[in-house]
Amino acid sequence: xxxxxxxxxxxxxxxxxxxxxxxxxxxxxxxxxxxxxxxxxxxxxxxxxxxxxxxxxxxxxxxxxxxxxxxxxxxxxxxxxxxxxxxxxxxxxxxxxxxxxxxxxxxxxxxxxxxxxxxx
Amino acid sequence: xxxxxxxxxxxxxxxxxxxxxxxxxxxxxxxxxxxxxxxxxxxxxxxxxxxxxxxxxxxxxxxxxxxxxxxxxxxxxxxxxxxxxxxxxxxxxxxxxxxxxxxxxxxxxxxxxxxxxxxxxxxxxxxxxxxxxxxx
Numbered sequence: 001x002x003x004x005x006x007x008x009x010x011x012x013x014x015x016x017x018x019x020x021x022x023x024x025x026x027x028x029x030x031x032x033x034x035x036x037x038x039x040x041x042x043x044x045x046x047x048x049x050x051x052x053x054x055x056x057x058x059x060x061x062x063x064x065x066x067x068x069x070x071x072x073x074x075x076x077x078x079x080x081x082x083x084x085x086x087x088x089x090x091x092x093x094x095x096x097x098x099x100x101x102x103x104x105x106x107x108x109x110x111x112x113x114x115x116x117x118x119x120x
Numbered sequence: 121x122x123x124x125x126x127x128x129x130x131x132x133x134x135x136x137x138x139x140x141x142x143x144x145x146x147x148x149x150x151x152x153x154x155x156x157x158x159x160x161x162x163x164x165x166x167x168x169x170x171x172x173x174x175x176x177x178x179x180x181x182x183x184x185x186x187x188x189x190x191x192x193x194x195x196x197x198x199x200x201x202x203x204x205x206x207x208x209x210x211x212x213x214x215x216x217x218x219x220x221x222x223x224x225x226x227x228x229x230x231x232x233x234x235x236x237x238x239x240x241x242x243x244x245x246x247x248x249x250x251x252x253x254x255x256x
Contacts (some may be wrong), residue, residue: 031216038213042245045183045252052184075147082144 019095023074024107030071033064058117064115073102139215146212153205160201164194182256199253206249214242 015021041050054060077098081087087094157176170188178185179202189195190226221234 027221032220034209034219035217038209041180042248044181045249047183053180074145076151079144079147106133 006016019073019092023077023095023098026067026070027074027078030067030069030074033067034071037068058113061113063109066097069109071108073098108112143212143215146208149208150205150212153201153208157201157205160198164189183252202253203250206253207246208247210242210246214238 017024040051044055047051077094081091081094133141154206158180161172164170164175168188169191174185174188176200178187178189178249179198182199187195189198218235219237221238222231225231
């Protein structure tokens, strides 16, 4: 079985899956970011100094942290709805609540990183 | 949208169901460990005067940070919690990464190789993490 997708990248990006699709894609990107983070973390434990420097780099933190936090918060919603199937019909409300929580958490996280960078 | 009401008996407990449950339970374990870790570090920080951030930093990077905890039982408990977290994350991640790779590798051979590679990677990474966290 070969992989045949007759969908161009521009069409894929224009797919109107709305909120649920956006969370699905961001969850995957966040999971991939966590996989990369975990690999660097293991290298750091082994004693690779470059890995320590990458983890301490604020640009790395600013890029990776929002995706990783999204994965954690979106995962909480998925788990919650999976374990409470009767709430599935309210999934759009759950996504809206998730976005509010995510924005608050990620803004705080970015504020802490930037405050450390600029010596506040 | 109707709620799913299919019981586990009717759905059948196959490999996919097991891995679905495994992924959910490992993530619940991680949330539990995160909450317990933050609360524990806050309590220890308040009692011993050690910096909250330093406790968490040492817990995850014992090879580069000083141990801020005075008592042996605290050190052992913290190490066990971090090891449990790393193992849960690894177990959770293996299934997640495989699910993504399965969407892109559709041939039988590529799927088998990616599966073998990721599972081997997870086992090796877990063993290294456990060794360093426990011995440093």
